Amino acid sequence: MNEMSWTPLGPPSLPPLPKPPPMPVGFSGKRDEFFQLVKRGAGLELVTLGFYRFWLTTDIRRHLWSNTQIDGDGAEYTGRGRELLIGFLVALAILVPIYLAYFLAGLEAEHYKAFASIPLVAFFYLFGQFAIFRARRYRLTRTVWRGVRFWMSGSGWIYALQASLWGLLSMATLGLALPWRTAALERYKMRHSYYGDLQGKFEGSGWEFFKRGWWLWLLAPMAFLMPLFAPFIYGAFKAVEWRWWLSGIRIGGVRLESELPRSRLIGLYWKVIGWMAVLGLVFSVYLAAATALVASISGEGIGEFFKSQESSQSILLLVLAGIGYLVFALALNVVIRVYLMRDLWVRVLESINIHGIEAAANVSARGELANALGEGFADGLDVAGF
Structure with missing residues (x-):
């Protein structure tokens, strides 16, 4: 009897699973709730002579973060108003002596004061860029999604030096180098940004940004000559910038994509201008x-x-x-926060699709909390971003 060798048949090989479709980003917050939040905060700012703004900023971030839904889960903002207040006071303790020293030096050498203002402005620009970087680090380390915190490494001074050198080039080229400056700075920030053990990166290029908005650079002088066109030009520019920036973000295998139309934000700026006119009339x-x-x-x-x-x-x-005047300024802040924070946030989120969200399923927590000193510097220099 002949012996026959054979290999047992295994289960048939399955075709590769299809990639999941892009994940849209949702927002569940109600506009009335946000309006009541900022209206109550404005009243408390009036009573506390502005010191409540640190707690109001925290409440606004918590509202927007928690109502931003990614794959069914909202983010968590863990920052506290007291941290911002302490960071601001420490920043003032550093900045006030600098202002005072410059004032006294100007009294001693009045004829050199005009020239002395140049290094002072350069110093505060450099220091402002440092503050922007550190404030971003603080906000990232206070942002948690699915129990894992974002965090950031890198040097604020290196970022400030790069921003300053790019700023000089942008001035020398009348703003034409701005897209390349923005791309270079975003690459540095995203290269040092993390979600747990997933490292970020930025793939947007300055040339791509320039191609999307070159015509806005040509129209920019028109905004100065005819202010009526400024909201159209600026609104279109911000929409182009948002779309380019979001589409260049990568965090590990997660990729963002935005389809924000150029005209999507223009109406928000016109609404703010309309409310400014109404409030100005009431104040008069x-x-x-x-x-x-x-x-x-x-x-x-x-x-x-x-x-x-x-x-x-x-x-x-x-x-x-x-x-x-205080009531007018606080009412204007309410308008700006409703239209240029909440409504702008929602319109930008509506344009986002996330690819590869499954890459964030198994992430190990890393990173340490950053202090609020950078946010305090940014607040003291009036360069605090949201």
């Missing part, structure tokens, strides 16, 4: 009424009141004008 009417009230108390007509020196020395009028 309030000032006129306050002046009439003070004039009637002094027993003079409005015309006679303005002709006298009492109009410029009236404590009551100054107090009423100051209160009115």
Whole structure:
């Protein structure tokens, strides 16, 4: 009997699983809730002379982070208002002596003061870029998704030096180098950004950014000559920038893609301008009424009141004008936060699709918390991003 050798048949090989479709990003927050949050925060800012803004900033971030839904899960913002306040106070303790030293030096050498302002501006620009980098590091380390924290490495001073050198080149080229500057700085930031053990990178190029918005550079002078066109040009530019930036982000195997139309953000800027006009009109009417009230108390007509020196020395009028201005500024902040924070955030999120989200399924937690000093510097220099 002949022996036959044979290999047992295994299960048939399965075809490779298809890649999951892109994952859209959703937003579950209600506009009325956000409006009530910023309205209440503006009132508390008025009562606390602005110090509540650190807690309001924290509440705004928590609202936006937690309602941003990625694969069914919202992010968590773990920062605290007290951290921002302490960082701001420490930053002031460093910045105020610098301002004071410059002021005293100007008194000692008045004829050199104009020239001394150049290195001062250069120093604060460099320091401002350092603050922007450190503030980003703070926000990343306070952002958690599915129990894993984002974090950041890198040197704020190296970033500041690169930003400053690119800034000089952008000035020398009348802004034409701006796309390459933005791309280079984003590559540095994303190369040092992490989600757990997944490293980020940025694949957008300056040439690609320039190709998408070269016509906006040509139209930019029109915004200065005819301000009516400024919201159209700036709104289109920001939409192009957002789309280019988001489409270049990579975190490990996760890739973002944005289809934000150029016209999507223009209406938001026009709404802010409209509200500025309305609030400015209300403020003007309030000032006129306050002046009439003070004039009637002094027993003079409005015309006679303005002709006298009492109009410029009236404590009551100054107090009423100051209160009115604070209310006007806080109301304008509410408008900006609703339209250029919340609504802009939502419109940008609606344009995003995420590819390869499964690459973030098994991530190991890494990184350490950063302090809020960088955010304090950014706040003190008025360069704090959101």
